[in-house]
Amino acid sequence: MPDDSRLSVITPTTNPDTPPLVGALPRTPFAFIWHYMRGGFRGHVVLMMALIATSSAVDTGQSYVLGQLVNTLAHTAGSSVNPVAWFAALCATWLTGYLFTHAYSTFTNYTQMTMRARIHDELFAYLLGHAPRYFLDQASGALAHKIRVAAQSSVTVIDYVGSNLAKFAVLFVVTGLIIARNAPDLIWLSMAFLIGFTALSAFMAQRLRGYAKASSIASSEQTARMSDTVANWDVVRGFAAADFERRTLRPFSDRESAAFIDLRLAATKMRLVLHTLSFGFLAWLAWNAFSAARTGTITVGAFTMLVTLFMLVAGQIRTFGDQLFVYFEHLGLLSDALDTVLAPHEIVDVPGAVTLQVTRGAIDIHDLNFAYADGTTVFADFNLHIAAGERIGLVGPSGAGKSTFIKLLRRQFPLRTGRILIDGQDVAGVTWDSLHHSFAEVPQSPGMFHRSVRDNIAYSRPDASEAEIVAAAKMAHCHEFISVRPTGYDSVVGEKGMKLSGGERQRVAIARAFLKNAPVLLLDEATSSLDSEAEHLIQDALLALMRGRTVIAIAHRLSTIMHMDRILVLDGGKIVEQGRHEDLRRAGGVYAKLWQHQAGGFI
Ligand SMILES: Nc1ncnc2c1ncn2[C@@H]1O[C@H](COP(=O)(O)OP(=O)(O)OP(=O)(O)O)[C@@H](O)[C@H]1O
Ligand SMILES: [Mg+2]
Structure with missing residues (x-):
């Protein structure tokens, strides 16, 4: 049997021999x-x-x-x-x-x-x-x-x-x-x-x-x-x-x-x-x-x-x-x-890239055009303004471009044309690291390292104290399942977190986001694998986390985003409806139909 206890503790070297690489290697x-x-x-x-x-x-x-x-x-x-x-x-x-x-x-x-x-x-x-x-x-x-x-x-x-x-x-x-x-x-x-x-x-x-x-x-x-x-x-x-x-x-x-x-x-x-x-x-x-x-x-x-x-x-x-x-x-x-x-890096910081300073968290998207490398066009002439501190619910059919939208905010793929601004700063002109420091994300399929659950939670802030880690784990309702394991926070979660259930993995990812405490919160189906009770409990904690932050929350289960300031309905890379839950529901459009289906017990 391989011994995974060696993976439960990571002690990073504080002083690498060489400075971080700036130029390319020959x-x-x-x-x-x-x-x-x-x-x-x-x-x-x-x-x-x-x-x-x-x-x-x-x-x-x-x-x-x-x-x-x-x-x-x-x-x-x-x-x-x-x-x-x-x-x-x-x-x-x-x-x-x-x-x-x-x-x-x-x-x-x-x-x-x-x-x-x-x-x-x-x-x-x-x-x-x-x-x-x-x-x-x-x-x-x-x-x-x-x-x-x-x-x-x-x-x-x-x-x-x-x-x-x-x-x-x-x-x-x-x-x-x-x-x-x-x-x-x-x-x-x-x-x-x-x-x-x-x-x-x-x-x-x-x-x-x-x-x-x-x-x-x-x-x-x-x-x-x-x-x-x-x-x-x-x-x-x-x-x-x-x-x-x-x-x-x-x-x-x-x-x-x-x-x-x-x-x-x-x-x-x-x-x-x-x-x-x-x-x-x-x-x-x-x-x-x-x-x-x-x-x-x-x-x-x-x-x-x-x-x-x-x-x-x-x-x-x-x-x-x-x-x-x-x-x-x-x-x-x-x-x-x-x-x-050593293939050239596709996305690099532009010369003189500055650190992104997020003070309020307003997001503006101008004339965005984007297609994946294989030619799949996702956004064409897309425009959007998200006010500072606004909580956005993003819904729409599978393949509409919701996750892609978040990836583009994180500059994961090069745009064809258009600009994405955060507090007036073009994400193309800031350092990739500072951009990522500004977001706390719970992705659709959260990545887990074959390391201890403590290290997985603290990944968003390696200097966090044990008390902070446990507090985040409690808010995300991880503590319940971690503390009953014989090895507690030292339990190694397995490759890609395979030793955790889907819902547990999501909760670890949420705990990570809690700990990170970043000004913009991105939730991509963050609670989709949880049972209704756990989801209800975590929703309260998430609502607390959302306070004072700009939030983009993607969900198929509409009940989880119904309290957002604004709901955007995305279809085929276009916003087809937007507004508050009640207004959209009454408007009798796409959202109302989706709501009807779900309230009718289809989901
Ligand atoms: N790396 C990729 N290369 C090519 N096409 C991609 C890639 N990733 C996603 N796509 C395509 O882009 C479109 C939008 O995908 P995206 O993941 O944004 O959808 P989504 O709205 O998040 O869907 P879901 O609700 O199922 O998560 C889809 O047609 C998908 O097949
Ligand atoms: Mg998605």
């Missing part, structure tokens, strides 16, 4: 990585490279020491030092190499984890800045996965580039110098080989990148599909559709494996070519050294040194080829993750 893999290297990790990377370079230098040193040892053992002329000293030196290089390799991996581990946490943190902050449309088009499970992938791939690429550059630099410079000294006629061909080899690897690896990205996309699609099914586990069970879901996931899994097989195959081909070339290079160098040793041009010790060095170089070339595969795979993953997570 969207291409190298620029993104460079951004992090520059911003605080440059020293780390240099030290990582220094450690690996030292370990590589020690490795090459081994060949030299071994060569000298062989010469002293073979009593070659000119080798005056005691073989035991060379033997001790050989052991010392082994030990030093080992120590540096471990220092490198320990430090790399530390750097990678620190950097990964920082990338998680900043991508997460960026992700939360997206507009609703972005989230409506994405699978939320896959998004969290992409943040993790981006962070892991970034640190892997840095490690790859840093360590290989350092190793190669040392190995090739040292080997180059030694070849130049011992077998100068080989140096030009060796260099030509290495340049050709690197160019060929880069060319082949470039093709790998496309395969890697395709594989990453297929993998995210499969994850998205799977998380969508898991999120709807209850529907799956309700329609006994587990087998169906399994079968519909299968094509996604097949596509993912096919893409991965393509990637692996391409990589294998590439490695085969690179391995063969490196073998040829090794054999050629070794043959030359061998011939020189046979004719006595070089000593046996020099021969030993050269051959062990060539083996090191060839081994490094092979590793390079193998790692190139990992490198491009991660580059593909990173590129796909950044494309998704």
Whole structure:
């Protein structure tokens, strides 16, 4: 059984490492990585490279020491030092190499984890800045996965580039110098080989990148599909559709494996070519050294040194080829993750956006035109004035645009044309955060976090005291059901509040609104899931809350809004009737008909 008690307490960090993100993060893999290297990790990377370079230098040193040892053992002329000293030196290089390799991996581990946490943190902050449309088009499970992938791939690429550059630099410079000294006629061909080899690897690896990205996309699609099914586990069970879901996931899994097989195959081909070339290079160098040793041009010790060095170089070339595969795979993953997570924010504060100052709470809407991205037009030339402190009841058939109206007040979607003013300030010109500070909303389907009921209530005001939380819970009639649970306010409500009943969820959302104490109150079917008695009790508390505030309350059950100052009847994005309850009822129009139906017991 998973333990959810860890979720019951949230202790936010008071002092994040970095300030909130203001600008966008770079969207291409190298620029993104460079951004992090520059911003605080440059020293780390240099030290990582220094450690690996030292370990590589020690490795090459081994060949030299071994060569000298062989010469002293073979009593070659000119080798005056005691073989035991060379033997001790050989052991010392082994030990030093080992120590540096471990220092490198320990430090790399530390750097990678620190950097990964920082990338998680900043991508997460960026992700939360997206507009609703972005989230409506994405699978939320896959998004969290992409943040993790981006962070892991970034640190892997840095490690790859840093360590290989350092190793190669040392190995090739040292080997180059030694070849130049011992077998100068080989140096030009060796260099030509290495340049050709690197160019060929880069060319082949470039093709790998496309395969890697395709594989990453297929993998995210499969994850998205799977998380969508898991999120709807209850529907799956309700329609006994587990087998169906399994079968519909299968094509996604097949596509993912096919893409991965393509990637692996391409990589294998590439490695085969690179391995063969490196073998040829090794054999050629070794043959030359061998011939020189046979004719006595070089000593046996020099021969030993050269051959062990060539083996090191060839081994490094092979590793390079193998790692190139990992490198491009991660580059593909990173590129796909950044494309998704770092898509431009659709709704951003305009430059110089000011803080919304709500003093009275008057709302004015001028010539509003709005359609959803798929072309569904909701409002055309819509105008409305809501006086400060006015309590508006908004009614109308399903799909009339009531919830959309509230979303537009909250600037959730870009308008086609028109202006929405709160106390004379255009909502387009104020900061998104300050706009949201001005509203207390009880949405049609209130969101709940998989955290304690206390945290869920206090979400609207995290600094609220326990007494304030309990007072809000009492007003919203939550206290009754919370206090009878063995864990009380620490009870974790489950994902999306699934461990609460629909009415309980609504009451938690109402408690949140009570606690927030904002100047404008937005209620979207706030009490629709409550039984008549609970609704009656909460109505009294809500009426108290409404005092002195501007209120927009949407309801299908007309009895809940009949006491409002003005009732607007919305149909097809237009106000077709408006007035007080009694007047509308007597007018005999749409509202009167609705009222008649409900009073007649249809609802
Ligand atoms: N994200 C969206 N993309 C496209 N169309 C949408 C989106 N959200 C809502 N709509 C459409 O906009 C119209 C208005 O929806 P809205 O949710 O505002 O209706 P409502 O009056 O609140 O209805 P209800 O009483 O059922 O809650 C509907 O036709 C709906 O299908
Ligand atoms: Mg609605």
